[in-house]
Amino acid sequence: MDALLAALLEALKLSGKLILIIVPLVTVFEVLRHLPVFRKAGNLVEPAMRGVGLTRDAAIPLFTGIFLGIVYGAGIIIRVAQQKGLSARDLFLMGLFLATCHSVVEDILIFMVIGGSGPAIFSMRLGLAVLLTGLTARVWKKA
């Protein structure tokens, strides 16, 4: 019985820590994401996106996925992908990038809560995503 209570207490403490991270994070993102600076960010990242073979049409779904995650950003990702009529190649490259590197802020913060190294996780994920997407883009030539 004691063990059960102790485990329950620890479990609630862990949940509390995770919630303390997630709620402010989502709220701040929601407030910031309509700022003009972010809406214009597409221009700044264009060279970087060309490097991994993507067009700027993919910028919004890509960045939504990187910061927010695939499920939370699903609405935006699906809507923009359809409106823009992204090509199969763009969609696959974007998907590959996001598969490796999405929801970075949230995922990394919660692993830091239990003692992981944030910079190590972030640099590995970003590095792998850029490498894989860049390589695939060079193999799969634009139609």
Add this chain to the structure above:
Amino acid sequence: MSEPEAAGVPDTPVPGIPERIRTGLSAGVRTSRKIIKVTVPLYVGVALLKETPVLDRLGHLFGPVMGLFGLPGEAAFAFVAAFLINIYAAIAVIAPLHLTPFQVTQCGLMMGVAHNLVVEGGVLSSTGARGGVLTLCRILVCCAGGLLLRGMWHLWHAVASGPLAFPGPS
């Protein structure tokens, strides 16, 4: 949904700050509810099982595979939780196992790449991308990334503590 739009930006009206805070908070509360529902039972379950020989025995079974990534066999349960449910489920399984900082980092990398495969695969498919291929890619990247991180970590420690210690960037 076919209105013309400014370059690169979906043309939806921008809600006011209070409205945005409300949207953010309600999304946060929804996520929090999900976190508690998943984390508490899993954490308690694993913590209690840890007192019995069950976890140990099953852990031994996966020991060789998990060992490739520098992880203990019990970490296999965290992978099952991560793949099928989500990252919160994985955290709930990892926390009571008391892993080393490297092992937590390793889990963070591998599970960060491959988690919630069923639901996210569905979302990626509905954008028109090939969801199945992408899900396979995630599992492969997860394994490759894990091997790479383990190698790099070993190298780092060999260099940082060995006779060839870096004097540091100058």
